[in-house]
Amino acid sequence: MEFVNMTVERTNVQLSKADFESDQMVKWCPGCGGHAILAAVERVFPKIGYRKENFCMVSGIGCSSRFPYYVNTYGIHGIHGRAAAISTGVKIANPRLSVWTVTGDGDSLAIGGNHFIHVIRRNVDINILLFNNQIYGLTKGQFSPTTPMGKVTKTSPMGTIEHPFNIGELVMGAQGTFFARVPDNNITLMTECMFEAAKHDGTSVTEIMENCIIFADKAHAPVTGKEVKDENMLILKNGAPMVFGKNNDKGLILKDTMLEVAEIGKNGITVDDILVHDQYNQDPGIQLMLAKLAPPHFPMVFGVIRSAMYPTYDDLVEEQIKYAKETSKIKNVDDLLNSGDTWEI
Amino acid sequence: MAKKKRPVIEREEVVVKFVGDSGDGMQLTGSMFSDVAALVGNDLATFPDFPAEIRAPQNTVAGVSGFQVHMGSSKIFTTGDLVDVLVAMNPASLKSNLKWAKKGATILTDTDAYDEKTIEKAGYKNNPFTDNSLDSFNMIKAPITTLTKESLKDLGVDNKIAERSKNMFALGMLYYIFNRDLKPSFKYFEDKFKKKPELIQINKIVLQAGYNYADTIEALESVIQVSPANMQKGRYRNITGNVATAWGLLAAAEKSGRPLFLGSYPITPATEILMELAKHKSLGAKVFQAEDEIAGICSAIGAAFTGSLACTTTSGPGLSLKSEAIGLAVITELPLVIVNVQRGGPSTGLPTKSEQSDLYQALFGRNGECPVIVIAASTSENCFYYAYEIAKLSMEHMTPAILLTDGYLGFGSTLFRIPKMADMPEINPPIAEANDPDYKPYKRDPETLVRQWALPGTEGLRHRIGGLEKENIIGTVSTDPMNHQIMTNNRAQKVELVANFIPEQEIEGPAEGDLLVVSWGGTYGAVHSAVSQMQKEGKNVSHAHFHYIMPLPKNTDKVLKGFKKIVVCELNSGQFVNYLRMKFPMPNISQFNKVQGLPFMINELTDKFNQLLEEK
Ligand SMILES: Cc1ncc(C[n+]2csc(CCOP(=O)(O)OP(=O)(O)O)c2C)c(N)n1
Numbered sequence: 017m018e019f020v021n022m023t024v025e026r027t028n029v030q031l032s033k034a035d036f037e038s039d040q041m042v043k044w045c046p047g048c049g050g051h052a053i054l055a056a057v058e059r060v061f062p063k064i065g066y067r068k069e070n071f072c073m074v075s076g077i078g079c080s081s082r083f084p085y086y087v088n089t090y091g092i093h094g095i096h097g098r099a100a101a102i103s104t105g106v107k108i109a110n111p112r113l114s115v116w117t118v119t120g121d122g123d124s125l126a127i128g129g130n131h132f133i134h135v136i137r138r139n140v141d142i143n144i145l146l147f148n149n150q151i152y153g154l155t156k157g158q159f160s161p162t163t164p165m166g167k168v169t170k171t172s173p174m175g176t177i178e179h180p181f182n183i184g185e186l187v188m189g190a191q192g193t194f195f196a197r198v199p200d201n202n203i204t205l206m207t208e209c210m211f212e213a214a215k216h217d218g219t220s221v222t223e224i225m226e227n228c229i230i231f232a233d234k235a236h237a238p239v240t241g242k243e244v245k246d247e248n249m250l251i252l253k254n255g256a257p258m259v260f261g262k263n264n265d266k267g268l269i270l271k272d273t274m275l276e277v278a279e280i281g282k283n284g285i286t287v288d289d290i291l292v293h294d295q296y297n298q299d300p301g302i303q304l305m306l307a308k309l310a311p312p313h314f315p316m317v318f319g320v321i322r323s324a325m326y327p328t329y330d331d332l333v334e335e336q337i338k339y340a341k342e343t344s345k346i347k348n349v350d351d352l353l354n355s356g357d358t359w360e361i
Numbered sequence: 362m363a364k365k366k367r368p369v370i371e372r373e374e375v376v377v378k379f380v381g382d383s384g385d386g387m388q389l390t391g392s393m394f395s396d397v398a399a400l401v402g403n404d405l406a407t408f409p410d411f412p413a414e415i416r417a418p419q420n421t422v423a424g425v426s427g428f429q430v431h432m433g434s435s436k437i438f439t440t441g442d443l444v445d446v447l448v449a450m451n452p453a454s455l456k457s458n459l460k461w462a463k464k465g466a467t468i469l470t471d472t473d474a475y476d477e478k479t480i481e482k483a484g485y486k487n488n489p490f491t492d493n494s495l496d497s498f499n500m501i502k503a504p505i506t507t508l509t510k511e512s513l514k515d516l517g518v519d520n521k522i523a524e525r526s527k528n529m530f531a532l533g534m535l536y537y538i539f540n541r542d543l544k545p546s547f548k549y550f551e552d553k554f555k556k557k558p559e560l561i562q563i564n565k566i567v568l569q570a571g572y573n574y575a576d577t578i579e580a581l582e583s584v585i586q587v588s589p590a591n592m593q594k595g596r597y598r599n600i601t602g603n604v605a606t607a608w609g610l611l612a613a614a615e616k617s618g619r620p621l622f623l624g625s626y627p628i629t630p631a632t633e634i635l636m637e638l639a640k641h642k643s644l645g646a647k648v649f650q651a652e653d654e655i656a657g658i659c660s661a662i663g664a665a666f667t668g669s670l671a672c673t674t675t676s677g678p679g680l681s682l683k684s685e686a687i688g689l690a691v692i693t694e695l696p697l698v699i700v701n702v703q704r705g706g707p708s709t710g711l712p713t714k715s716e717q718s719d720l721y722q723a724l725f726g727r728n729g730e731c732p733v734i735v736i737a738a739s740t741s742e743n744c745f746y747y748a749y750e751i752a753k754l755s756m757e758h759m760t761p762a763i764l765l766t767d768g769y770l771g772f773g774s775t776l777f778r779i780p781k782m783a784d785m786p787e788i789n790p791p792i793a794e795a796n797d798p799d800y801k802p803y804k805r806d807p808e809t810l811v812r813q814w815a816l817p818g819t820e821g822l823r824h825r826i827g828g829l830e831k832e833n834i835i836g837t838v839s840t841d842p843m844n845h846q847i848m849t850n851n852r853a854q855k856v857e858l859v860a861n862f863i864p865e866q867e868i869e870g871p872a873e874g875d876l877l878v879v880s881w882g883g884t885y886g887a888v889h890s891a892v893s894q895m896q897k898e899g900k901n902v903s904h905a906h907f908h909y910i911m912p913l914p915k916n917t918d919k920v921l922k923g924f925k926k927i928v929v930c931e932l933n934s935g936q937f938v939n940y941l942r943m944k945f946p947m948p949n950i951s952q953f954n955k956v957q958g959l960p961f962m963i964n965e966l967t968d969k970f971n972q973l974l975e976e977k
């Protein structure tokens with residue numbers, strides 16, 4: 017699929033990683049998942065094809081939200097929870113910018129939950145990189161809206177008693193048009209998904225399952241750990257059957273109205289019976305089911321789960337302005353001041 | 362037009378109020394009446410008095426809607442304290458507005474609206490016509506509904522429609538009482554009902570019938586003439602403070618070449634600014650109705666970063682929600698216009714009533730050392746100029762700036778002499794040039810301490826800003842203690858230096874004397890009227906009305922020092938007065954305050970001032 021978005025200015029100049037490296041010391045803990053995510057961003061930005069001056073990074077507050085300082089683009093490090101709102105203003109005001117919003121699970125789903133669902137609902141053309149470490153990192157280890165039920169943290173010494181969000185489900189519930197999930201230990205997949213996110217017109221949410229080595233170490237290991245990942249991760253490819261397992265011998269099938277894991281070669285199941293992924297399907301039905309899958313009975317699904325075409329908010333803003341300019345009698349402020357009832361004294 | 366058999370009494374100024382049930386069309390009637398006054402050349406100010414409820418029960422006091430017009434042959438400064446002529450379409454509106462009628466006021470009312478039920482619903486124990494409570498007024502009791510229907514008999518108009526035009530009958534009577542021409546209203550009907558010619562005819566007939574009826578009645582001894590005011594030549598229109606604010610922002614955007622962005626969330630009494638700007642997409646205005654006030658201001662901060670004239674409009678509770686984000690705009694040193702149309706607080710308070718109680722919030726209501734420019738408009742019309750000014754100061758000085766107006770200014774309207782854009786002052790934001798090798802995010806102009814505005818998309822200026830303290834000049838994150846001191850001083854100093862770019866404080870009256878009356882914001886009209894009345898009586902009193910609050914004009918100290926006594930009048934418990942005391946500790950500053958959701962009355966001000974003059 018070619019780029020649809022022609023609003024952001026493009027360049028033929030070949031950019032490289034060095035074009036986006038900042039001179040600032042990266043202050044994340046050694047071993048923090050953030051480092052790999054930064055590497056992926058530096059790898060993908062030069063490939064997207066935009067002028068380097070047209071990237072704008074916006075973040076909230078949290079370990080993850082320090083991100084803009086570590087990339088050499090235009091950037092705003094905002095306030096806690098408001099990255100999506102700031103990004104909305106950036107994009108509406110200047111649609112020629114490629115806006116990247118970096119946020120944490122606390123930043124976007126707790127204090128910023130309201131802005132998060134609304135930016136998605138409006139389909140403002142921004143790219144949200146949501147670093148989900150299932151913990152408040154910067155404030156040193158309190159539970160977040162994605163911390164699994166029962167987990168012991170600094171503020172839940174007896175285990176949490178609240179049910180976590182599934183980010184994909186939340187995104188689709190808010191009528192999201194793009195959702196991808198990636199682990200922080202697979203730079204290639206991260207890079208591919210970020211590229212897809214950039215291509216998508218509208219709000220893209222990429223959930224990056226990030227390891228916080230200090231306060232929630234190995235939180236994702238039961239899914240993405242070396243020993244289990246073959247059985248517990250299903251990496252989607254558009255147009256390809258949804259298979260997983262060490263020998264790619266398992267797949268997802270639709271039985272009645274539910275997804276089920278089937279073993280290829282058993283009970284007469286062949287690869288042709290396996291569901292084929294359609295990330296562009298406008299109907300989020302299957303995509304929503306995929307986003308919700310998790311071990312022990314299912315693999316967790318990674319890659320681009322949904323990428324549906326809908327008009328973007330910022331395009332509609334421009335269209336209304338263009339139409340108004342063509343049709344309105346009021347062309348400038350002098351016209352406005354003299355419009356309606358006026359009289360000479 | 363009036364048949365000259367009645368004497369014509371010339372009046373310098375008159376206050377007329379139209380009141381009735383929400384469905385009686387009082388807003389329209391009032392604005393038609395004021396439009397004609399304006400056309401004749403009167404100066405005027407108007408104020409709509411809406412019920413707080415959207416659809417209050419019919420014929421109750423809660424459902425009364427009003428429109429007040431103060432017109433005169435000299436300059437009009439307020440919407441008027443007490444009413445000379447009251448048009449009350451039902452018992453509830455009479456009951457709730459009688460307290461605003463002057464002794465001897467003319468009261469026109471529709472006797473058809475008085476029956477047992479409506480009288481009781483209005484909360485009257487007895488019929489007001491029979492209990493002597495109206496004895497001190499000049500009552501014109503007219504069966505307006507019956508007469509309206511009668512006037513339309515020949516047209517075969519159904520009763521409902523006929524009843525709905527009774528406000529035009531009342532208006533016709535008022536036109537007679539004020540010796541007005543009917544033609545402008547006829548033309549108004551012709552324009553408004555182009556597609557419904559039958560309505561043109563109905564309205565014309567009823568208006569004329571009311572006019573003719575007034576000519577025949579006994580209760581009217583004379584007609585009132587308000588001659589044209591001696592106004593500056595020019596093209597005029599009516600404007601409310603909220604519309605004027607919106608237009609001022611549009612004007613500043615056009616002049617500066619910076620596209621307008623508004624991020625806002627509806628809240629009374631500020632919503633009209635959002636609604637007005639939403640209409641003007643043809644001028645390129647980008648108007649974003651956000652999910653809450655926080656998103657409103659945060660989106661505006663994002664837009665400011667990209668180079669827009671970024672604005673957010675709200676009222677008290679909304680300003681509270683924006684506090685943290687204002688801090689972000691302060692530390693990132695981005696231009697941002699914040700308009701607060703004040704209302705009664707705290708909390709939801711009195712949403713539809715006016716107050717000046719958000720001054721502390723505007724000055725101090727944030728964490729950290731967080732200075733912003735604060736200015737206040739003083740008339741509905743000058744909301745245009747102060748909105749323009751706040752945008753200019755905010756962009757030229759790269760700082761967030763708060764414009765305070767209030768519900769009284771926002772909803773009220775005055776005549777507005779239409780300016781030409783060519784005559785408006787230049788606005789020159791300090792935009793950084795592409796590939797400037799010397800560009801640094803926090804490098805400052807030595808005279809103003811203003812940093813440059815480097816817009817995303819520009820070649821050679823990539824940089825990061827944010828809420829963490831930044832290293833002086835170079836703009837990287839810094840926790841160095843001395844650096845924080847320097848940056849804190851710079852941010853404060855930058856705002857203080859704005860004083861070099863604003864006019865000196867003016868004094869109405871002598872620069873020295875016994876009493877200086879100080880006021881700010883929307884109370885200008887009342888305080889000015891009180892002081893000038895006393896000056897005419899030969900009293901030694903002057904008036905200083907402040908528009909610039911942070912920073913204060915450079916000569917403020919000097920202005921205050923010229924007087925034996927100072928009294929600061931505000932519609933709060935004393936916020937500006939304490940701010941002045943903090944800046945200029947002087948023993949002779951006293952205060953006069955009112956927190957009732959109501960404007961100052963001129964006589965309560967003169968009483969206070971006279972008392973201060975008499976006290977030794
Ligand atoms: C208004 C406000 N409330 C609270 C905080 C404190 N705070 C800073 S970051 C944070 C949570 C961050 O968690 P998350 O968004 O998951 O980011 P992470 O550090 O895990 O990347 C909190 C509570 C703040 N900075 N501002």
Ligand code: SF4
Nearest residue numbers: 045048079153228229
């Ligand atoms: S605390 Fe956790 S999230 Fe924060 S930098 Fe360290 S490892 Fe990363």
Ligand SMILES: [Mg+2]
Nearest residue numbers: 120121149151
């Ligand atoms: Mg987190």
